Amino acid sequence: MTVQNANLKFTSKLTPLILAGIKYIVVHHTASLTASPQQIHEWHLNNGWAGAGYNEYIRKNGSVWIMRGDNVGAHCSGYNTTGYGICCEGNFDVETAMSTVQFDALAERIKFHAARFKTAQIVRHSDLGATACPGRHFPWNNLIVSKSQPPIQTTPDPEDTPNAETVNPVPANLYRVRKTWDNPASQLGAYAHLSNAIAIAIEHPAYMVFDSFGNVAFEPPSFATAPEKCWQQTAYDYLQNMGVPIDEKRFNDHMTRGEVFALLEKYDRARISHF
Numbered sequence: 001m002t003v004q005n006a007n008l009k010f011t012s013k014l015t016p017l018i019l020a021g022i023k024y025i026v027v028h029h030t031a032s033l034t035a036s037p038q039q040i041h042e043w044h045l046n047n048g049w050a051g052a053g054y055n056e057y058i059r060k061n062g063s064v065w066i067m068r069g070d071n072v073g074a075h076c077s078g079y080n081t082t083g084y085g086i087c088c089e090g091n092f093d094v095e096t097a098m099s100t101v102q103f104d105a106l107a108e109r110i111k112f113h114a115a116r117f118k119t120a121q122i123v124r125h126s127d128l129g130a131t132a133c134p135g136r137h138f139p140w141n142n143l144i145v146s147k148s149q150p151p152i153q154t155t156p157d158p159e160d161t162p163n164a165e166t167v168n169p170v171p172a173n174l175y176r177v178r179k180t181w182d183n184p185a186s187q188l189g190a191y192a193h194l195s196n197a198i199a200i201a202i203e204h205p206a207y208m209v210f211d212s213f214g215n216v217a218f219e220p221p222s223f224a225t226a227p228e229k230c231w232q233q234t235a236y237d238y239l240q241n242m243g244v245p246i247d248e249k250r251f252n253d254h255m256t257r258g259e260v261f262a263l264l265e266k267y268d269r270a271r272i273s274h275f
C-alpha cells in the first residue's frame with residue numbers, strides 16, 4: 001500500500017480539523033466507476049467548494065491519496081467537523097465486488113485512523129444521512145467493527161450539501177449574501193463561488209452566506225471582534241483568487257482596513273450581480 005499526497009490546489013485556506021473532536025470515520029464511494037484524485041477535485045471545485053471534499057481517497061489499485069488530509073472536509077452534511085471522510089473509487093451500487101488490494105488498503109487505513117481517533121465510530125455515509133453511499137454492494141460486513149447508532153445531533157459546516165458525493169458537473173449553485181434567508185431584500189449579491197461570497201460577507205457585519213437551498217454556507221466571525229489576521233487573510237486570499245497582483249508583506253504590514261476594502265470594492269464590482 002502506498003500513501004501519496006494528491007497535492008491539490010485549494011481555492012481557499014482549509015480549516016484544520018480538531019483531531020480530538022473526531023467522532024466518526026465516514027466511508028464513501030465516488031459513485032463513478034473510475035476517478036482520479038484530480039477529477040474529484042475538479043468536480044468539487046465546480047460545486048463552488050474549495051476543492052475535493054474527502055479527507056482521503058482509495059483507488060481500485062490500492063493506492064491511497066491524501067486529499068484534504070487533517071482539514072475540515074466537505075463530504076457528509078452536518079459531520080464535516082467531527083468526521084474524517086474516506087472515499088473509495090467505484091460505484092458499489094452497481095459493482096458487486098471490491099478488489100482485494102482496495103479492500104485491504106481501506107481496512108488498513110481504517111485501522112490507522114481508528115488508532116488516531118480512539119473514540120471514533122466507523123460509519124457509512126448512509127448511517128449519517130439520507131444517501132445510498134457507499135452503495136448496497138459495499139463489503140461493509142467484512143470490514144466492521146462498530147455498528148452502534150450515531151447521535152442525530154448535527155452541526156452546520158461550511159461547504160455542506162446533503163450529498164457531497166452526488167457530483168453535479170454544472171455549478172448550478174449560487175451563494176447569496178443576506179442577513180437571513182427569509183429576507184431576500186437584504187441580499188447584497190449572489191456569487192457562483194463561495195470564496196467570493198465569503199469575502200463580501202466578512203465585509204458586512206451581520207451578513208451570512210446561504211446556498212441555493214437556504215442552508216448557511218458560511219457564517220463569519222463577528223467582524224468587530226475578529227482578530228486582525230482573520231479578516232486580512234481572507235481578504236488577501238480573495239484578492240489572490242481574483243488574480244489581483246498584491247504584495248503579501250505590504251498587504252499584511254501596511255494596508256489599513258479602509259484600503260483593503262477599497263481594493264475589494266474596486267475588483268468586485270464587475271462580479272456582483274444584484275437580484
Ligand SMILES: [Zn+2]
Pocket residue numbers: 027028029075125131133134164165
Ligand atoms: Zn458519501
